Each structure stands twice: as C-alpha cells, then as structure tokens.
Amino acid sequence: METTGLFKSSMRFFSDQELCYADILTPQEALARIQVAVLNFLRILSSSTPAISNLPLIDRSSNNSRVNQGILTDESWIFLSHSFSTRSLMRANAAKAFVRVWKLMEMCSQILLQEKRVTQRELFYKLLCDSPAYFPTQLHVNRTIQDVVTLLRCSRFSLGVMASSRGLVAGRLLLQEPEQETVDCAACGSSGYAISGDLDLLQKLTLKTDARYVIVIEKHAIFQRLVEDRVFNHIPSILITAKGYPDIATRYFLHRISKTFPHLPIFGLVDWNPAGLAILCTFKYGSIGMGLEAYRYACNVKWLGMRGDDVQLIPQESLVSLKPRDLQIAKSLMSSEILQENYREELTLMVEGGQKAELEALYHNGFDYLQKYIVKKIIQFNYI
DNA sequence: GACCGACTCATTTTGAGCGG
DNA sequence: CCGCTCAAAATGAGTCGGTC
Incomplete structure (x- = not known):
C-alpha cells in the first residue's frame, strides 16, 4: 500500500x-x-x-x-x-x-x-x-x-x-506558578523540587535562572549527592533527574527549560553501561513507543559522562562484566540509525571491553571527586 | 511459508511495606 | 537492620497465532 x-x-x-x-x-x-x-x-x-x-x-x-x-x-x-x-x-x-x-x-x-x-x-x-x-x-x-x-x-x-511524575529539579532556578509564591530550587533541601505530572501547570510556570548549564542525572542517589554538596553554587547550573527512564513530565520540563533558555547547554550524566546510553537517548531523541507525543520533548543533550575515557579514573574492581541483557540493549542501540557516530564509537568501546561501570564508582576518589570531575569535563569541553 | 499484530517477559531506577 | 516483594515509570525482545 x-x-x-x-x-x-x-x-x-x-x-x-x-x-x-x-x-x-x-x-x-x-x-x-x-x-x-x-x-x-x-x-x-x-x-x-x-x-x-x-x-x-x-x-x-x-x-x-x-x-x-x-x-x-x-x-x-x-x-x-x-x-x-x-x-x-x-x-x-x-x-x-x-x-x-x-x-x-x-x-x-x-x-x-x-x-x-x-x-x-x-x-x-x-x-x-x-x-x-x-x-x-x-x-x-x-x-x-x-x-x-x-x-x-x-x-x-x-x-x-x-502521569505521576518522578522527576526532580534543583539548583539555580526560580519557578512561579500563577498566583503562587515563587519557588527557589536552590533552597529546597537535598530532595529537590518535585516536577509535577500536570503538564498544563508546567506550561504555565514562569521560569527564571542565572545558571549557565543544565545537568541531567540518571540516578537519584547521584542527584542527592550533588544537591547536598550544593554543586550549583560552584557550577552555576540547574540539576534534573528522572530516576531512571524519563517520564513525559520530566522530558517536557527539560524541553521547556531548553526552549526558554536556548543558550544553556544541557549535559547528561549517566552510568557507563548500555542502559545509561539508552536513557540519554530517550532524553535526546524521544521514544517510538510514546508515538505522537515523543518528538515534542526531544532536546539536545550532550553526553558528559561517564564515557570510555573515564574508566581509568575508577578502581579496576568496580568494573562489572556486561550481562546478556546489556549486550542486547547495545545491539538494539547499534541498529538504530539515529545514533550519532561518536556515540556509536563509545558503545563499540564498551562492548569490546566487555565491562560496565556505575557513576558511584567515582566516589572511590573521595566524595567530592564527582564535583571536580564535572567541572573538569565542562571546562575542557569534554563532552559529545 | 512469510508477515504482522497482540501479548508476555525481561530490565532500569527508586521507594514502600513486610517479615525474620 | 537487611533482604524480599511489589509498585510505578520507562524501553525492548521474543513468542504465538491468524491472515494472505
């Protein structure tokens, strides 16, 4: 037909x-x-x-x-x-x-x-x-x-x-709902501010920021660590996490931020495993399953870490070998024509090495190492 | 026999609740 | 207190059965 x-x-x-x-x-x-x-x-x-x-x-x-x-x-x-x-x-x-x-x-x-x-x-x-x-x-x-x-x-x-949302936001962002008090995302404790599942409300929010970066974090634990350390005071940034695969509300919120402040680069911080890349790609490209709604929320996320180069920064024993499921996701990502070339190279490196690593492994260099790591990566333009 | 659609199952993250 | 199960939000792969 x-x-x-x-x-x-x-x-x-x-x-x-x-x-x-x-x-x-x-x-x-x-x-x-x-x-x-x-x-x-x-x-x-x-x-x-x-x-x-x-x-x-x-x-x-x-x-x-x-x-x-x-x-x-x-x-x-x-x-x-x-x-x-x-x-x-x-x-x-x-x-x-x-x-x-x-x-x-x-x-x-x-x-x-x-x-x-x-x-x-x-x-x-x-x-x-x-x-x-x-x-x-x-x-x-x-x-x-x-x-x-x-x-x-x-x-x-x-x-x-x-959709009941799981997304959280923290950092240099002021939110104002119509006829409500302004919420300062830098002052809402280590848990951050919950992103509402009400898209209508998200659309009506007035946003103000003096941040220079947006950082998207895969895991809640890492998010908490960074918020507790007040990372956004050292790096003027907005921190966002979706706790795993992002739901629509979080994607929409990130998309709104990127449209409201188009000059802000968005960085993704995910595990060094195929699922981490898949999560990054869901932010970046959207997903097919969500059909007609997906494309609306895609935004240009840059892959900050972890990547192949970072493996040398963590102890050898924190590396875990890839499970069949990981290889499956890797294969699926590889077959997608949307995957950009340098992502493909990273993924190849991961599969050939046969090992994966979690973001938490960076803690072995001290709890404040993660912050130094992010700063170093950003000032060196070390993202793809 | 090939192909397509529906369904089932696997996997990621976190949190809540329960029992030993 | 720790581990187990379930729930919630995602995504993807595999299987089964009907139609052409």
Missing part, C-alpha cells in the same frame, strides 16, 4: 506533511473529537450497507518511525509518519483492543465532562473494576491510552490523563 521500503532506503528530511503529531486541546475540544469519533462510528446506522468500520490509528511500530536529522542544527528526533494500523472488531484477535479503545474513550469523556484529571494508575483501577476482562493489567490501559492518542490526534494530557 505504501512504499515504506523505498522511503527507508532513501532517507529524506522531514516535512510537515509527513510528520504526524498530537494536538494540545482544551477539555471541550477533546470532548468534541470523541464525539466526532462516535458519530463516525454511528454512520453505520444510516448506511445502506451497514458494516462496523475499523479504527484507523497511526502505526507505532518501528516501521513507521522516521528520524529527523537537522540540516542547520545538530538536533535530531524521532517522529512517526502516516502509516496506519487498525483496530477492528471483525478480526477475533483485535476485537478486544477495539472494545478497549471505546471503553477508554467513554471513561475519558466522563473525566473531561467533570473537568478532572486522573493518573494512569487511577484509570487502571477504575477500568479494572468496570471491565476486568478487557483491562487485566496496567499495560493494557497504557497501550490503549496511546491508541486513543493516535486515533484522536491529541496529547495524552488533553484527554485528562496525568
């Missing part, structure tokens, strides 16, 4: 026509889209040849993913093109997914009518109680939400669904 093979073999730069995206809507607009979907469905009643129509969704598999490589900038991101996959009531296999989409839309319309917001977790419990046969696990709910997002072409947040 579509010449995806041809498309793939000759990479093109994106244009707006190819890019599928999710709109940010008001509750009323989102409701209207659901109603349009229902009306389309009900057209079978007046049809002379009644048949239940399929739901056209944007394909979220890797086949339909495209990589944008900026011509003028060095930014890249992943986005989805217009290939369709369908949820049909006619095929036995897909019937449940078809019903799930409608059940979820019903739930969403109720939420939107009341102008409320729920977390994915709440939605799961509600749906589990209403129709356990269709939503046995949280995963079913999450997938169906993404289905509805691609069907209605609106963001998850527009549907009234929040």
Whole structure:
C-alpha cells in the first residue's frame, strides 16, 4: 500500500506533511473529537450497507518511525509518519483492543465532562473494576491510552490523563506558578523540587535562572549527592533527574527549560553501561513507543559522562562484566540509525571491553571527586 | 511459508511495606 | 537492620497465532 521500503532506503528530511503529531486541546475540544469519533462510528446506522468500520490509528511500530536529522542544527528526533494500523472488531484477535479503545474513550469523556484529571494508575483501577476482562493489567490501559492518542490526534494530557511524575529539579532556578509564591530550587533541601505530572501547570510556570548549564542525572542517589554538596553554587547550573527512564513530565520540563533558555547547554550524566546510553537517548531523541507525543520533548543533550575515557579514573574492581541483557540493549542501540557516530564509537568501546561501570564508582576518589570531575569535563569541553 | 499484530517477559531506577 | 516483594515509570525482545 505504501512504499515504506523505498522511503527507508532513501532517507529524506522531514516535512510537515509527513510528520504526524498530537494536538494540545482544551477539555471541550477533546470532548468534541470523541464525539466526532462516535458519530463516525454511528454512520453505520444510516448506511445502506451497514458494516462496523475499523479504527484507523497511526502505526507505532518501528516501521513507521522516521528520524529527523537537522540540516542547520545538530538536533535530531524521532517522529512517526502516516502509516496506519487498525483496530477492528471483525478480526477475533483485535476485537478486544477495539472494545478497549471505546471503553477508554467513554471513561475519558466522563473525566473531561467533570473537568478532572486522573493518573494512569487511577484509570487502571477504575477500568479494572468496570471491565476486568478487557483491562487485566496496567499495560493494557497504557497501550490503549496511546491508541486513543493516535486515533484522536491529541496529547495524552488533553484527554485528562496525568502521569505521576518522578522527576526532580534543583539548583539555580526560580519557578512561579500563577498566583503562587515563587519557588527557589536552590533552597529546597537535598530532595529537590518535585516536577509535577500536570503538564498544563508546567506550561504555565514562569521560569527564571542565572545558571549557565543544565545537568541531567540518571540516578537519584547521584542527584542527592550533588544537591547536598550544593554543586550549583560552584557550577552555576540547574540539576534534573528522572530516576531512571524519563517520564513525559520530566522530558517536557527539560524541553521547556531548553526552549526558554536556548543558550544553556544541557549535559547528561549517566552510568557507563548500555542502559545509561539508552536513557540519554530517550532524553535526546524521544521514544517510538510514546508515538505522537515523543518528538515534542526531544532536546539536545550532550553526553558528559561517564564515557570510555573515564574508566581509568575508577578502581579496576568496580568494573562489572556486561550481562546478556546489556549486550542486547547495545545491539538494539547499534541498529538504530539515529545514533550519532561518536556515540556509536563509545558503545563499540564498551562492548569490546566487555565491562560496565556505575557513576558511584567515582566516589572511590573521595566524595567530592564527582564535583571536580564535572567541572573538569565542562571546562575542557569534554563532552559529545 | 512469510508477515504482522497482540501479548508476555525481561530490565532500569527508586521507594514502600513486610517479615525474620 | 537487611533482604524480599511489589509498585510505578520507562524501553525492548521474543513468542504465538491468524491472515494472505
């Protein structure tokens, strides 16, 4: 039907026509889209040849993913093109997914009518109680939400669904919610300031900073260490952690910072293992699974550490050999065409050495070593 | 038999709760 | 107090079964 093979073999730069995206809507607009979907469905009643129509969704598999490589900038991101996959009531296999989409839309319309917001977790419990046969696990709910997002072409947040966020921020940043007191992220203790899952609220925040860098940290423990040491007083910076793979809210927040202060470089501090690089890439390029929402939040993160050169800084015994799972992630990263060349080289180095290391290994040189390490790397422009 | 989609399972991070 | 399990947010690979 579509010449995806041809498309793939000759990479093109994106244009707006190819890019599928999710709109940010008001509750009323989102409701209207659901109603349009229902009306389309009900057209079978007046049809002379009644048949239940399929739901056209944007394909979220890797086949339909495209990589944008900026011509003028060095930014890249992943986005989805217009290939369709369908949820049909006619095929036995897909019937449940078809019903799930409608059940979820019903739930969403109720939420939107009341102008409320729920977390994915709440939605799961509600749906589990209403129709356990269709939503046995949280995963079913999450997938169906993404289905509805691609069907209605609106963001998850527009549907009234929040993600409970795990992200934290600290450092030289002043946040002000409308009609609220200003929050100073340098003064909120070692735990930092929790990034809200309410994207609407994040969008309304007024941001002020005198920082010169943004540092994204993979692990909470490292984040705490740096905040406790008041690193942002020595290095004027904003510290952000997502505690592992970043959720949407944290990515959105980072994206807002990078758009508000485009001159600030963003540095990533991750473990020296394939999963660390994967986390960095999720910040940098977005992910396919999040489909239409992912590209919106990509930002140009530079890889500060740990990298191959840093292995000599840590004791030999803190190196651990790569497990099969690590090699699997490495292979997957390698096969991605988006991975830039110097990242590829680092990854090759990691696989050939067969060993990985955690950021905590730098503590062996003293607890304040991590700070010196970061300063040294930044002033030497030692990042890629 | 090939291919595609749905589902299951594995892995990362952290924190909470429970029992020995 | 330590380890275990579960929960929550992610991502990806493998398998099974139906359709062409």
